[in-house]
Amino acid sequence: MSTGLWEFPHVLRIAHIQGGVFVESITKTRLKEIAKSKGIPMSQALKEVGLNPGFITDIGRKGDIPSSDKLMKLADYFDVSTDYLLGRTDKPEVNK
Numbered sequence: 001m002s003t004g005l006w007e008f009p010h011v012l013r014i015a016h017i018q019g020g021v022f023v024e025s026i027t028k029t030r031l032k033e034i035a036k037s038k039g040i041p042m043s044q045a046l047k048e049v050g051l052n053p054g055f056i057t058d059i060g061r062k063g064d065i066p067s068s069d070k071l072m073k074l075a076d077y078f079d080v081s082t083d084y085l086l087g088r089t090d091k092p093e094v095n096k
Contacts, residue, residue, distance in 0.1 A: 026087035027066065028059045034078045034092070049073040 035042045046055050051070060059066055068082070075082045080092040 027071070027085050028056060030080075030085055030087070031056060031074060031078075034080060038078065045074070045077055049077050 032042065035045055042056055043053055046053055051073065052058070055066070055070070065086075071082050071085055075085055075094070079094060081089065081094045083089045084092040
């Protein structure tokens with residue numbers, strides 16, 4: 001018996017179904033804005049969390065949304081929520 005969308009392995013699959021192109025665009029934009037506002041070069045942030053230097057460029061190029069583990073690493077690094085990175089909220093604060 002199906003219980004709905006929450007059966008998907010992670011929220012990114014749900015976001016992709018609801019409009020991946022929008023999510024990819026807003027995720028890329030928000031990551032760039034956060035890095036700039038904190039004065040951190042994106043290349044440095046990516047290196048420090050162990051991601052490929054071409055990660056930002058690759059968002060959308062492959063027709064997919066970044067994996068949840070990669071978004072969680074960046075959200076933790078920049079101290080914002082993954083929901084903010086995905087465009088599900090305009091409030092970057094993490095609920096603690």
